[in-house]
Amino acid sequence: xxxxxxxxxxxxxxxxxxxxxxxxxxxxxxxxxEDHGFVSNMVEMTVHxxxxxxxxxxxxxxxxxxxxxxxxxxxxxxxxxxLTFKGHANARINVEDMEQAEAALAKEGITLEPDLIxxxxxxxxxxxxxxxxxxxNESPCLTKESAxxxxxxxxxxxGFDFAQEEKGGDHEYEKAEEILSGAxxxxxxxxxxxxxxxxxxxxxxxxxxxxxxxxxxxxxxxxSAPARVIGLID
Numbered sequence: 356x357x358x359x360x361x362x363x364x365x366x367x368x369x370x371x372x373x374x375x376x377x378x379x380x381x382x383x384x385x386x387x388x389e390d391h392g393f394v395s396n397m398v399e400m401t402v403h404x405x406x407x408x409x410x411x412x413x414x415x416x417x418x419x420x421x422x423x424x425x426x427x428x429x430x431x432x433x434x435x436x437x438l439t440f441k442g443h444a445n446a447r448i449n450v451e452d453m454e455q456a457e458a459a460l461a462k463e464g465i466t467l468e469p470d471l472i473x474x475x476x477x478x479x480x481x482x483x484x485x486x487x488x489x490x491x492n493e494s495p496c497l498t499k500e501s502a503x504x505x506x507x508x509x510x511x512x513x514g515f516d517f518a519q520e521e522k523g524g525d526h527e528y529e530k531a532e533e534i535l536s537g538a539x540x541x542x543x544x545x546x547x548x549x550x551x552x553x554x555x556x557x558x559x560x561x562x563x564x565x566x567x568x569x570x571x572x573x574x575x576x577x578x579s580a581p582a583r584v585i586g587l588i589d
């Protein structure tokens with residue numbers, strides 16, 4: 356069995372694209388090598404830093420938070436949906452694009468059955484660094500209609516290697532720092548229909564169309580939590 360790491364490395368980064376006044380990820384040493392012979396750190400971060408898992412509680416107060424989702428939900432059969440033809444700056448992924456990707460899977464004998472973990476691949480991480488604000492500002496995005504199409508397939512979860520939220524045009528915001536006051540149409544369309552979603556994946560280009568994944572978040576009493584996500588390939 357081969358293992359593919361689908362998780363971003365997160366290191367010190369003061370700039371938070373979504374909330375400029377807040378820290379993205381920052382280590383603060385409390386014990387250092389020189390004085391004590393070992394190291395220990397405090398950390399300040401957003402729970403949405405790097406590769407992370409969103410629970411439905413992120414947008415729906417009475418729905419489960421991360422710690423309330425059973426661990427066995429975070430592993431299972433996954434299908435990679437190839438959207439690399441929309442992996443360029445400012446692309447908008449619509450229903451026709453999703454149908455095109457589904458038809459390509461059908462040629463491999465793969466159907467989008469209920470309870471799968473769907474991994475949406477654009478290869479956007481190969482174009483921009485997540486430390487660049489344009490990673491989000493110019494990222495491909497879903498339309499609300501394509502988000503509804505996806506959850507209509509009844510997946511357990513959906514993972515993304517791009518910033519999926521609809522932006523630009525008449526959608527109230529075009530920059531990352533405007534998102535918190537925006538409509539967040541894609542999140543609201545998807546999260547109540549999913550057990551969880553995975554954001555900021557990488558290395559989806561290294562996966563076959565069908566595989567198993569493990570996506571374990573830290574067991575935090577919060578709406579989201581960092582996760583180490585791996586693909587398991589026979």
